[in-house]
Amino acid sequence: xxxxxxxxxxxxxxxxxxxxxxxxxxxxxxxxxxxxxxxxxxxxxxxxxxxxxxxxxxxxxxxxxxxxxxxxxxxxxxxxxxxxxxxxxxxxxxxxxxxxxxxxxxxxxxxxxxxxxxxxxxx
Numbered sequence: 001x002x003x004x005x006x007x008x009x010x011x012x013x014x015x016x017x018x019x020x021x022x023x024x025x026x027x028x029x030x031x032x033x034x035x036x037x038x039x040x041x042x043x044x045x046x047x048x049x050x051x052x053x054x055x056x057x058x059x060x061x062x063x064x065x066x067x068x069x070x071x072x073x074x075x076x077x078x079x080x081x082x083x084x085x086x087x088x089x090x091x092x093x094x095x096x097x098x099x100x101x102x103x104x105x106x107x108x109x110x111x112x113x114x115x116x117x118x119x120x121x122x123x
Contacts, residue, residue, distance in 0.1 A: 073098055080108040 067074045073083055073096040081098040088094040114120035 067095065070095070072096060080104045 085093045
């Protein structure tokens, strides 16, 4: 049977040789309260940013819906029409309306005639 001094001697030899036994390895230090507080602040900041993105998205949808309800252009260019800015009293752009383009009218009419006659089934 081995004595306690033999076990201690063997552990000392291992340590001196640069290797560690499983019982002498140290666990990494636990995260302190400062790190936990930092994680909480980051989570709260991310939550606030997500709420702001959702509110900004809703404001954009509401503004576009209001433009459409008023008959204004809500975005994009359509073949056969020209986007014309409407200015307010101060000379700033208030909104945009569509105006028919005379140079593309014949093409638009021909497309509608082809669809109505069944000659052109789908786009």
